[in-house]
Amino acid sequence: MIILTVIMGFIALIALAMPDLVLLGLFLIVPGIILMVAPTAFLYMASATAIRWLLPARTGVKATVLAFCTAGVFAALVAYPFRWIGEREYRASIQEDVVCASPLKLEGNIRLERRDVLHWKRGQTEQCDELCAALLLVPGVKSVTLANGIDCQHETTWKLVPRGSVPNTRLKPIDPEQIFQHYPAEEDADRLGGTRIHEFHQARREQLAAEWNLRLATRQTLVARDVAVAPHTTIVITRSKQDSKPAVERIEVLGQSGRTLFRRSLVEHSVVNSPPYIAFHPSMSNSRFAIGRTKYSTGSRRERFDPIAELIENVEGLRQTPSEDAPRLVKQRLVEALGNVASDSDGLELAVPWIVGLGYQTPSDKDAEIVHRIVANLRVPDVGEALRRIYPKTIPLRYRSILVQRIIAQQTHAEDRTYFASLLSKMPPGTFADMTAEEWQVINDPSLRGDSAAFIERLADLRKPGVQPMLEILQHAVQTMPKWHQRKPVVQAVCRGLARLGPDANEALPMIRSSFEQQRCPITNSAGDALAWRIAMARMGLSIEELPHPPSWKEPAIAKMRDQVSRRLAKYDPEAGLW
Incomplete structure (x- = not known):
């Protein structure tokens, strides 16, 4: 034994x-x-x-x-x-389910307690999500008070008021069209099939998003106040999942007196088996052994509980049918606003949401023309994030002057300046052989140049006349930016620019080599930086045998460095740069 x-x-x-x-x-x-x-x-x-x-x-x-x-x-x-x-x-x-005989009718002030806040995306706890937005559109509802967290102490009251009755807050719900994710999947299966279902759902999401954009630009304003009002109805969404504790998902609707009008729950718990055993849990990536447990559940096997879906099924007016004409009306009003140069038309508020609605795909010729007009109109702020969706890396040449104007504009954020400069730096070779006064302003103004460092590389289009400005910019960065992360974008842009110039930048070699060989090198911070500068110096005319290296290096390390530079030079593309 x-x-x-x-x-x-x-x-x-x-x-x-x-x-x-x-x-x-x-x-x-x-x-x-x-x-x-x-x-x-x-x-x-x-x-x-x-x-x-x-x-x-x-x-x-x-x-x-x-x-x-x-x-x-x-x-x-x-x-x-x-x-x-x-x-x-x-x-x-376990709490007994309460089923209502007919759909509930919501009126007045609604309190929405989200006790599943730990499962939200970061930054969304204090914003009006898709359920908040849907409740605001229910006939008879005046306001929605969001109470977040386990103790529900943080309260924000959201309300739609007539446009013009309060200052324009420019607040908007977060992705209100996501409410359709909670609709039954089989809703349209009988009348639509295959790709038609996907197209139908996508169109419906676009319609609701357009409807909200049009509403907030023309008829109503969304306001938020950190005060709570006495609720007529309270909706409580609970989601609790803790180790070794029962997992509880629950939706409750309470009347003004506290009486439960509706309740639906799913409770699951894994209990240690008696007599015990060690169970095997197979997985293609993480198979494991654990103490055997018996699963208890108030629902069916592998049931998925969606509290918002339960609410949609049991609350009158919460199911939404957006106007099919909303996207067309948004586009029409936007075009009218872009043509109205006399005043800051409210329709311009539709510009950025409209670009976002185009998705991550190349727009049609007509839509591309509208995008161009939006970016060219400096009355439309903060276009950078939306523009990234359709032009993530490159942009048509006709945006050249527009992007420069955006960089110079005071209201442009630093992040957008960096993005616009990156697009400029990737325009065809020779584009900036004849720089405009505005482009020289971006190059010469340190306050603009810091955020638009990528554009410095395009001084290479000037050929030899571009060398001295690059060296002055590099020297200014070394002298005025003591920390590497501050001067890194400028240093790297100059390095790429000199590499593009190649032999035309030969006059810069003494200064670059002197800086490179300093004990505390101001133009490198890693082996990658050092490799990039060696490639640039080789492009500028320094032979590979003369490339500088630390005196402590042995012959194998030197040979390896030279071989690496040679291989990179052989496939170097001036249009692609070093990084």
Whole structure:
């Protein structure tokens, strides 16, 4: 028996150390089953062996049977308290569902308690999400008070008021069109199929987003106040998932008196099995062993609970049917506003949301023309983030002067300046051979140049006349920016620019080499930076054998560096740059 226990312990050790081997063994059936049950079998055999050792030797087979029975009973007794506690916690978490005979009608002030806030995206806890937006559109609802967190102490009241009655806050809900994700999947399966379903859902999302944009630009203003009002109806969404505790997902609707008008829950809990065993959980990426548990659930097997979907099914007016004409009206009003140069038309507020609505695809010729007019209109602020969706890396040449004007404009954010400069730096070679006064302003103004460092590289289009400005910019960065992260974009842009120039930048070699060989080199911070400058110096005319390197380097390291530079030079593309 001892020998069998040792053998089983060795097999159990293999299974626990390499659980993926168990999964592989299951394809051969018998080896997999042996490995899978080995940990549990070893525990019971080791316990039975210990008990058998305490019994008289002459009892023989009876003692062995008694030892196994005693080990099983003892294991069950040890696991029973944990099972009992788990079952009690599961029962305590259950609340009886309350079903309403007819859809609920919401009126007045609504309090929405989101106790599932830990599952939201960061930064959305204090914003009006898709459910908040949908509730605001329910006929009869005056306001929605969001109460967030487990204790629901942080309260923000959202309200739609007539446009012009309060200053324009420019607040808007977060992705109100996401409410359609909570609609039943089979809703349109009978009348649509395949790609038509996807197209229908996409069109419906675009319609609701356009409807909201049009509403906030023409008819109403969304306001938020950090005060709570007395609610007529309270909606409570709970989602609690903690280790070793029951998982509770619940939606409740409470009347003004606190009476429960509707409740729907899903409670799940995994309780330790008695008698205990070690269960194998197969996975293609993370197979593992764990204590065997029995799953308790108030729902069906693998049921997914969506509290917002439950609310949509049981609240009158919450299901939305957006206007199919909304996208066309948004586009029409936007075009009219772009043509109105006399005043800051409210329709310009539609510009950025309209670009966002185009998605991450190349726009049609007509839409591309509208995008061009939007970017060219400096009355439309903060276009950078939206423009990234359709022009992430390159942009048509006709945007040249527009982007420069955007960089110079005071209202442009630093992040947008960096993006616009990056687009300029990727325009065709020779584009900036004849720089305009505004482009020289971006180059010469340190306050603009810091955010638009990528554009410095295009001084290479000037050929030899561009060398001296680049050297002056590099020297200014070294002298005025003591920290590497501050001067890094400028240093790298100058490096790329000199590499583009190649032999035309030969006059810059003495200064670059002198800076490179300093003990505390101001133009490098890593091996990658050093490699880039060596490639640039080689492009500028310095032979590979003369490339500078630390005096401590041995011959193998020097040879490796030279070989690396040679290979990079062979496939160097001036249009692509070094990075």
